[in-house]
Amino acid sequence: MPFETKALHPATLAMGVVRLALPVPLFREFDYRIPAGCRKPLRGDRIKTTFAGRTLTGICTDAEPVDPWPDAKPFLELIDDAPVVGPDLMDLARWLSEYYHHPLGEVFAACMPGISQKDPRPKLKRVWSVVERPDAAAILRRSPRQRALYNHLLRHAWSTEELLSESGFSAALIRSLHERGFAISAAEAVSDRSPSAGPNDTAIALPLSEEQQLALERINAARETFAPFLLQGITGSGKTEVYLQAMAQFVANDGQALLLVPEIGLTPQTIARVRARFPDATILHSALGDQERALAWESCRSGTSRVLVGTRSSVFAQFHSLRLIIVDEEHDSSYKQQDGLRYSARDVAVKRAMTLAIPVVLGSATPSFESLQNARRGRYQPLYLRSRPGGATLPPLQILDIRGVVLEDGLAPDMIRRMRQHLEDGSQVLTYVNRRGFSPVLLCTTCNWIAECLHCDSRMTTHRTPAGLICHHCGARAPMPAKCPNGHPTLLPLGTGTQRTEEALERLFTGFPVIRVDRDSTRTQSHLDEHLRRIASGAPMLLVGTQMLAKGHHFPAVTLVVIINADSGFLSPDFRAPERTAQTIIQVAGRAGRAERPGEVWIQSLQPDNTALRSLAENGYETFATEELDRRIAAGLPPASAMAILRADAFDRVQATGFLESLKSRIDSSIQVSGPAPAPIQRIANRHRQQLLLLASNRTLLQRVCSQLRLIEAPRSLRWSIDVDPYDGT
Ligand code: ADP
Ligand code: ZN
Secondary structure, X not given: OOOOOOOOOHHHHHHOEEEEEOOOOOOOOEEEEOOOOOOOOOOOOEEEEEEOOEEEXXXXXXXXXXXXXXXXXXXXXXXXXXXXXXXXXXXXXXXXXXXXXXOHHHHHHHHOOOOOOOOOOOOOOEEEEEOOOOOHHHHHHHOHHHHHHHHHHHHOOOEEHHHHHHOOOOHHHHHHHXXXXXXXXXXXXXXXXXXXXXXXXXXXXXOOXXXXXXXXXXXXXXXXXXXXXXXXXXXXXXXXXXXXXXHHHHHXXXXXXXXXXXXXXXXXXXXXXXXXXXXXXXXXXXXXXXXXXXXXXXXXXXXXXXXXXXXXXXXXXXXXXXXXXXXXXXXXXXXXXOOOOOOEHHHHHHHHHHHHOOEEEEEEOOOOHHHHHHHHOOOOEEEEEOOOHHHOOOOOEEEEEOOXXXXXXXXXXXXXXXXXXXXXXXXXXXXXXXXXXXXOEEEEOOOOOEXXXXXXXXXXXXXXXXXXXXXXXOOOEXXXXXXXXXXXXXXXXXXXXXXXXXXXXXXXXXXXOEEEEOOOOOOOHHHHHHHHHHHHOOOOOEEEEOHHHHOOOOOOOEEEEEEOOXXXXXXXXXXXXXXXXXXXXXXXXXXXXXXXXXXXXXXXXXXXOOHHHHHHXXXXXXXXXXXXXXXXXXXXXXXXXXXXXXXXXXXXXXXXXXXXXHHHOXXXXXXXXXXXXXXXXXXXXXXXXXXXXXXXXXXXXXXXXXXXXXXXXXXXXXXXXXXXXXXXXX
16 A cells, blocks of 8 residues: 655654554545554454544554554544454455455445444344254153253244243253254344245255266365366256255354355245255345344354355355355356445455365356356366256257237237147246336337436336336336327337236236236335245246246246247347346246246247357257357457446536546557447436446456556546446447
């Protein structure tokens, strides 16, 4: 860190100065004197101090800086008894700050949401459960009180100590049962909202297939060394079973494991499966309140919880003895944070495993090209699961040419017939639609007027339930117009969203329930859970939904999957579009044919001869990905090169472009720069958005340039950011 140094004042040294990272948008740290009567702070301590007239909470990054600022002022207060940021997270935070060009103090604020909370480390309530053992009756024969407690816990698993004491069991009694190995404790970090194990979730590890066994052995052999694995397993091949058994191995002897799942991966099914194996697992889901979240983090830090399951930000949890990290569906877009600290939780997981010298498993049926490239280059060890246990087959992808076909609300007559057949056979039918709402465009057929957002350069989406126009970019709403501004009543919704398909299916298949799953129909977790419960009944019904329906679920009764408009993705200008589109198609297709009943998957297509689509349908993801990755590399695009996007937005378009021009003028010719160009959506909420795209043949070059650019201060009316490894590549 560049610090101005003055001659050291001996008195200052004697007083003691500490260096703090403060949550301010500056790439430097600040020195403060330890006030009288305060204990000496340690690295990782939270410290309250004044800064430019405000009171801020910072993290001590150096308790004895060698070049202390001689005029340092005293800080206000040392908040906790002990540091809240451990050494490995401290190193990780520094790496994040450098790699993503985000100020260190703001990295802490972003990684540890509770950092400015009063009490980030609340007291835990202990809860107790039994370790069921066949020899219990025999061994506890002589200890009637312990035996009573054992029997009580059998019926009342996970009771708090208060509850047990009300039932007449003392803390000492609990501890003696614990010492004899019949009781286990967990921190009550997660409320009863988490579903418990279901009847089908076996607490016992399944006998593994040969492929699974091989994968498990390779992971187990990598104990206590940094070893990244790419587990490529087709949908339903038993990846989760491998994760669970690997976790069981690594948490033995006081170890801990972290399982990262995509945002919508925390379904009741996943949670129940984890809970069946690890009753004391901590689940960090979005429904947790601040206090519950803090408790969950604390149970990991203290080691009371052996397993943490959570989404993106869980990668920053502090552990007592983390031994294994697993990233499920590693290709999923929700691992990339799209604002503030724009990190990829997958990449951070690998970095963290490296610092801790532990294995990390990235699993997916459709791995990202970044990970495939790392496997090609020998950085990740590939593991494969190519069949489904029990011999269930992966349904082939079939393409339905819909050129010249008159569609009924987006569905071809052939498809409708097929859907009816499956329903009448007692099966479920899943329809995938890539947009929510009723229709993406509202057009006047007389004057060609199109409903557009007043604040964005985008079209308003028509919604039916509730009726109205909504901008999916800024959230602006307008009532459904009866006429266009020129007075014509000839308004026509164009294109298909989930609500339109839902309506069509209800009309076409009266008597069969239609369940729609998208962001609008699942405002809360309980809505989603309710939908999933109805689907799990297995009764014949129609499911319609977006990505939410496409990921991670098991729908054993689904035998027909219809993809009505996904292939247009192959034509998008984003160089990653073919990869993303293929991932979506394979993931949706993977919902079918999981049980004894074989499945069918149909893709309605207007470009049935598209080479990418054909390759995917005929050869599967692995071959498609190999070809497409070769193409990307030949074109010098990521992952063959390193990319960053510099974005700027302002109410004044000229200001945004002017600022980016000035950045561009500082970039030397070793970097390929394009732009300033308008962002894919040029204006959102009245702000004009422009961007510069940086491409470098190697990462060191790119990082060197970004490290210089990040120090540039912009006028207040302009916002700008650096996005390293951006998710969108247009
Ligand atoms: P994935 O995570 O790859 O989609 P899962 O682990 O969810 O796959 O497995 C798919 C289904 O196969 C689940 O119902 C699971 O219980 C079952 N399964 C997994 N491994 C085995 C096995 N070794 N023997 C029998 N069934 C298995
Ligand atoms: Zn808008």
